[in-house]
Amino acid sequence: MARAGRPDQPNAAERFNEERATYTVKGSQPDLEAGVAAIREVQATLKPKPGVYRMLDARGDVLYVGKARALKNRVANYTQVERLPLRLKRMVSQTRAMTIVTTNSEAEALLLEAQLIKRYRPPYNVLLRDDKSFPFILLRADHDFPRITKHRGARKAKGNYYGPFASAGSVNTTINALQKLFLLRSCTDNFFSRRDRPCLLYQIKRCSAPCVGRIDAAGYDELVSEAKDFLGGKSSAVQAKLNAQMEEAAAALDFERAAMLRDRLRAATFIQGSQAVNAEGVGNADVFAIAEKSGQFGIQAFFIRGGQNWGHRAFFPGHTDGLSAEEVLTAFLAQFYEEVPPPRLILVDRELPEADLLAEAFAGPAGGKVELSVPQRGDRRRLMEQAQRNATEALDRRAAESGTKARLNRELAEFLELPEPPQRIEVYDNSHIQGAQALGAMIVAGPDGFIKGQYRKWNIKTAQTNDDFAMMREVFQRRFARVQDEDPDRDSGMWPDLVLIDGGKGQMSAARDTLEDLGIEDVPLIAIAKGPHHGRDGREVFHFPDGREKMLPENSPLLFHLQRLRDEVHRFAIGAHREKRSRAITASPLDEIPGIGPARKRALLLHFGTASKVRAASLEDLQRAPGVSGTVAQTVYDFYHPGG
Numbered sequence: 001m002a003r004a005g006r007p008d009q010p011n012a013a014e015r016f017n018e019e020r021a022t023y024t025v026k027g028s029q030p031d032l033e034a035g036v037a038a039i040r041e042v043q044a045t046l047k048p049k050p051g052v053y054r055m056l057d058a059r060g061d062v063l064y065v066g067k068a069r070a071l072k073n074r075v076a077n078y079t080q081v082e083r084l085p086l087r088l089k090r091m092v093s094q095t096r097a098m099t100i101v102t103t104n105s106e107a108e109a110l111l112l113e114a115q116l117i118k119r120y121r122p123p124y125n126v127l128l129r130d131d132k133s134f135p136f137i138l139l140r141a142d143h144d145f146p147r148i149t150k151h152r153g154a155r156k157a158k159g160n161y162y163g164p165f166a167s168a169g170s171v172n173t174t175i176n177a178l179q180k181l182f183l184l185r186s187c188t189d190n191f192f193s194r195r196d197r198p199c200l201l202y203q204i205k206r207c208s209a210p211c212v213g214r215i216d217a218a219g220y221d222e223l224v225s226e227a228k229d230f231l232g233g234k235s236s237a238v239q240a241k242l243n244a245q246m247e248e249a250a251a252a253l254d255f256e257r258a259a260m261l262r263d264r265l266r267a268a269t270f271i272q273g274s275q276a277v278n279a280e281g282v283g284n285a286d287v288f289a290i291a292e293k294s295g296q297f298g299i300q301a302f303f304i305r306g307g308q309n310w311g312h313r314a315f316f317p318g319h320t321d322g323l324s325a326e327e328v329l330t331a332f333l334a335q336f337y338e339e340v341p342p343p344r345l346i347l348v349d350r351e352l353p354e355a356d357l358l359a360e361a362f363a364g365p366a367g368g369k370v371e372l373s374v375p376q377r378g379d380r381r382r383l384m385e386q387a388q389r390n391a392t393e394a395l396d397r398r399a400a401e402s403g404t405k406a407r408l409n410r411e412l413a414e415f416l417e418l419p420e421p422p423q424r425i426e427v428y429d430n431s432h433i434q435g436a437q438a439l440g441a442m443i444v445a446g447p448d449g450f451i452k453g454q455y456r457k458w459n460i461k462t463a464q465t466n467d468d469f470a471m472m473r474e475v476f477q478r479r480f481a482r483v484q485d486e487d488p489d490r491d492s493g494m495w496p497d498l499v500l501i502d503g504g505k506g507q508m509s510a511a512r513d514t515l516e517d518l519g520i521e522d523v524p525l526i527a528i529a530k531g532p533h534h535g536r537d538g539r540e541v542f543h544f545p546d547g548r549e550k551m552l553p554e555n556s557p558l559l560f561h562l563q564r565l566r567d568e569v570h571r572f573a574i575g576a577h578r579e580k581r582s583r584a585i586t587a588s589p590l591d592e593i594p595g596i597g598p599a600r601k602r603a604l605l606l607h608f609g610t611a612s613k614v615r616a617a618s619l620e621d622l623q624r625a626p627g628v629s630g631t632v633a634q635t636v637y638d639f640y641h642p643g644g
C-alpha cells in the first residue's frame with residue numbers, strides 16, 4: 001500500500017531532481033517477515049535510478065539512510081535475508097516504511113545521504129560523533145580596513161576564509177601571531193568607528209591603528225595583501241620581503257623600523273615553527289588515517305594549508321559494528337565534508353572502493369577536481385605514517401579512558417544503588433541573582449563524556465524567582481512532562497538512567513514530589529550538596545529520595561567524577577544566566593513593538609532620546625521623526641495607545 005507524501009529535507013537538498021514517495025505496511029513489533037514485506041512492496045515500484053532511501057520504523061523514526069546507483073537493485077538486496085549480516089537483519093526486522101528520493105547522479109545521492117545522516121542520526125549508520133563546527137580565520141572584505149577574526153558556522157560574511165583549524169586554540173594562537181606579523185585590526189566595526197586614540201593592541205605592536213590614521217589605506221592594503229599571500233601558501237616570499245625591508249632599514253640606520261620588522265619576522269617563524277607536523281612540500285591537503293582495535297575505530301586528521309599544519313584532531317565514529325575500516329572511512333569522509341569545504345587533495349592511508357565517487361561528489365564544493373590519493377613515497381608518505389601513528393595512539397588513549405570511565409560508572413552504580421551503570425546522566429541546576437533573569441539548566445553525560453548537543457536551559461516562567469525549590473519544580477515539570485508526552489514507551493534514549501541535582505534536601509524534595517505528581521517513580525534521583533564544612537574540605541553529601549545521606553572518602557576518584565558533573569552544570573547555568581543578563585542590559589522597551597527593526601528603533605531613539613519619550617509622543621511627533629514613515633508612526637502610537 002503506497003502513501004504519497006513529501007518528507008522533510010534540508011534546504012541544501014532542494015537542488016536535486018526529487019521524486020519522493022513513502023511506503024508503509026501494518027505492524028509495529030520487530031518482525032523480519034513484516035520488514036521484508038515492506039521492502040518488497042517498495043522495491044516493486046522502483047526503477048534503476050540513482051537516489052537515497054530511508055528505512056523507517058513503525059513510529060516513523062529513521063533507522064538507516066543509504067544511497068544507491070540503482071535504487072531498485074540496492075533495495076532488493078535487503079530482501080535476501082540469508083545474505084545479510086546480523087546487524088542488517090535487526091534493521092530489516094524493525095523496518096515498516098521507506099522513503100525514496102531520486103537524484104540526478106550517484107554523486108548527488110552521496111551528498112544528500114550525508115546531509116540526511118547528519119540531520120536524523122540514524123542508529124544503523126556510521127555517525128561522526130563530533131558535532132562541533134570547525135573554526136576558520138576570516139579576513140573580511142566589507143570594510144576599507146579589513147578585520148581579521150575567528151569564524152564558525154555559516155560563511156555568510158564577505159571575505160576570505162582560511163581553514164579549517166582543528167580547534168579554537170589553534171586558531172587563536174595563529175591569529176595572535178598573524179596580528180604581530182601583519183598588524184591587522186581585530187576589533188569590531190563599531191569599536192573601530194568610535195576610537196579617537198589607539199587602543200592597547202597598538203601599544204603592544206599587534207595592530208597598525210588604522211582607526212586613528214596611524215597607517216593610510218594604501219599601507220593597510222599592502223599588509224592585507226601580504227597576509228593573503230602568507231595564508232595562501234606564499235609564506236617564503238613574504239618572509240623574504242620582510243627580511244629585505246629589515247636589512248634596508250638597518251642600512252639606513254632606521255633601527256626602530258628594523259626592530260619592528262624583526263619582530264614581524266619572528267612572528268612568521270613562530271607560526272611555521274609551532275607546527276607539530278612536518279608538512280613541507282604538501283601544499284593544501286587533508287590527511288586521514290584510520291586505526292582499528294577490538295572493534296573500535298579511530299581516525300586521525302591533519303589539516304595542511306600552504307605547507308603549514310593548521311592542527312590535527314582524532315575522531316571516533318559510532319555505530320561501526322560489523323563494518324570494515326574502508327567502509328567506516330568512506331562514510332566518515334562523506335559526513336565530514338558535508339559542511340567543511342574539501343581541499344583539492346585528500347590523502348588517505350588505504351584504497352577506498354568508492355574513492356572515485358567521493359572525488360566526484362567533492363568536486364562541486366571544492367570548486368574543481370578533487371584527488372583522493374594513497375601516498376607511496378616521499379614527504380607525503382612520511383606524513384601519512386605520522387598520521388597512522390597518531391591514529392593508533394589516539395585509539396589506545398581512548399580505550400584507556402573508556403576503561404576508566406566504565407570503571408567509574410560501575411562504582412557510581414554501586415555507590416548510588418543503581419541496578420546497572422547509567423548510560424544517560426542528567427544534571428540540573430538553577431541560576432539567578434536575587435531572583436533576576438532566573439533560569440534552569442540541564443547537562444547530559446554518557447559513557448563517552450558530556451553530550452553537549454543535548455544540553456538544555458529553561459527560562460523560569462511561573463515560579464517565584466527567589467524560590468529555588470519552586471524553580472526546580474517548574475524545570476522538572478516542563479522537562480519530564482514533555483518527554484513523557486513525546487516518548488511514553490521510553491525507547492528513544494531520551495529518558496535518564498540517573499538524575500543529579502545541584503542542591504540539598506529542599507531541591508531533592510521539590511524534584512521528587514514533581515516526578516511523583518507526574519506518575520514517574522522509577523527515575524533514580526540524587527541531590528549533591530556541599531559537605532558539613534560547606535565544601536572547604538572538598539567533600540559532598542549525597543541525598544537520597546528516602547532521606548538517607550552518603551559521603552565518599554576524600555580524594556576518591558568517584559567523588560572527583562561526580563564533582564566534575566556538578567561543576568559542569570554549574571558552569572553551563574552561570575554562562576546561560578550571564579548571556580540572558582547581557583541581553584537584558586541592552587534590551588529596549590521598543591523591542592516589544594511588532595514590526596520595528598533595529599534601524600527604525602535607532603531612528604526613534606536618536607530623535608526622542610529615550611524610550612519613555614517615544615511612549616509619550618503624539619502621533620504627529622512620531623510622524624516628524626526622520627526615517628519613520630507614517631505607517632510605522634501609526635504602529636508605534638497604536639502599540640502605546642491601544643484605546644485610540
